[in-house]
Amino acid sequence: MLRILCLHGYRQNATYFKEKLGGFRKLIKKTAELVFVSAPLEVSQNDFRNESGTVVDGRGWWFSREDNYFRALDPSDFCYGFEESLKVVEKVFAEEGPFDGILGFSQGAAFAAILCSMQQKGELSFQFQFAVIVAGFKSLCTPHGKYYADIIRLPSLHVFGETDGIIGTESSEDLLKAFENPVVIKHPGGHYMPASSQQKPYYIEFLTERLKLKEVKD
Template sequence: MLWFMTCWSVILCLHGYRQSAQGFREKTGSFRKSLKKFADFVFLDAPHKVCAEQGGGEDNDQCLGWWFSREDNYYRAVEYSDIHKGFSQSVEHVCKFIREQGPFDGVLAFSQGACFLSLLCAMKKCGELDLDLGFVMLFAAFRSRCSPHAKYYSPDHVSSVPALLCIGEGDEVIPLEMGNELIECFNDPVVLYHPGGHFLPTQPEQRKFYQNFLEKRLAVKKSQ
């Protein structure tokens, strides 16, 4: 599906844990405005509702997640677990959306969504997914601590998908060391550190960084 004839590119966006497509769109207003000359953004809901104990519930469509690390539909990024409940359904959900509603020039993701996207990149590298991700922009990303995902962090599965990683040095949700662990999972990624916390930074120097990344990716696209 061709979303916007006048756009340089169209980017799919995956929200974080306990968020939704609508909520993520609202939180990224300033970010999207700074890149309106480069791209338009399409937002997708994760398929799983978060448990009531984490602020979700049956009637709360604004608290969604990509997978859970406990059987009672609970997730914490810093906890180690042998469970990844709902992960395969989310993979199918995103792949179906891209194939039916794409193509997309790239995928942007935040927090758990960014961790999820990095796993899709690794699955593509090891031949488990035949999916064109274009480029990826990962904000507050981290390595999953769910043991079923450990195989995707093998040195043999370093992704060649062009990647931008944005890491908050003051992030109290995803510690700095967890963000740094993901850098080696990509081949020569562009890495941006910012002094803030768990959000997409939009100061002038950071906006220029994003614009430069997209300019390079779109130049490659134009030359192909």
Template sequence: MAPLRVLCVHGYRQNSGSFREKTGALRKLLKKQAELVYLSAPHSVKHTCTEETPDKENGPGPGPGGDEDPRGWWFSDIQARSFSAQQHCEESLGLIESVTAVREAVKVQGPFDGIMGFSQGAAFVAMLCSLQEQKLEPDFSFRFAIVVAGFRSACTEHQKFYDAPLQIPSLHVFGLEDRVIPDNMSRELLPSFKDPQVLTHAGGHFVPAASAHRQTYQDFLKRFQ
């Protein structure tokens, strides 16, 4: 049985290489079930300390494939070209280019069975699934979504993505000790999906892949094989 192909969308201030490195344990856990394909966001981020600077649970700092090329999917502060998940804004900057980047990845590297996102990438995944269900992106054909440390965007122009619960099967993963995206923010995203499945863990801001989590991931993916 061929493994499921999953497009992976990194968090703010990460890139495809660093996210691949930080999800090494997950790739090992799911190697018989899923092939994880990583995409970098189109926007460079200034080297400054921000709301989503990785904490110690988020893996090592810059190294081979590290965060020396920080990237983002959109900016909540247009003037500063910065992002904070808690920042309320009327308009954002960069989302259209990021949707285009995903569209191109689907055309060139697809098809993909599912999509997984972490933190800002997880919030972006919810938006991409909304575009798919509104039939605004005919190239998208994701059958499931894995949303790790996700949240609802606080940007007014993004509220259109949350009009109706999304039908796509989803697994929502978040840490009870997450200080970057507190678990209540991840819970606020759940009503945007129909019948969301939830996996909580006792840790912070990272993608969990301990043996205790294996069964939940595997059972979820088994539905699509």
């Protein structure tokens, strides 16, 4: 069984993201266990609610503006909270790990991609063997630019929607260029992780291959 640490999107949290991935969790339940962690930064909600109408305790991995806000498509020299978020992930790996892989959605996907590069550069205290990047994009915060300078060789699965109105396909496709031989699932939907029978064989194939490699090493 694989163990995967999941990094939610901006204005989400661990509980909300776990609920949103209910379908995906069922698809891969025989292959992987998903563990969810909340980002440390509190986000001003502006009435952001879940499907039942409850206000969500929204969190973020970093802010790109000085008013403690984040916009994926705005270039910025400001990057508040990233180091704090890195410490949170380090703590989870130390206390609840090891984890075989990481899965990130939206801002969490951008964070996951940066972690892949940091690991390759020897900048992390923990290790993982693959990444699942959902609705990902390159961070446009200037301090993060160095993490896209070299091709990331870690095995990766990239999932994004053709009608995503929040993170456009061009942004997700641009992130693909930072990875060596990325596996890609492009679906016709929007800003979410699909979990239909159409995607299932691709998820299972990617994760089963990772599981076989793990068993060989063990």
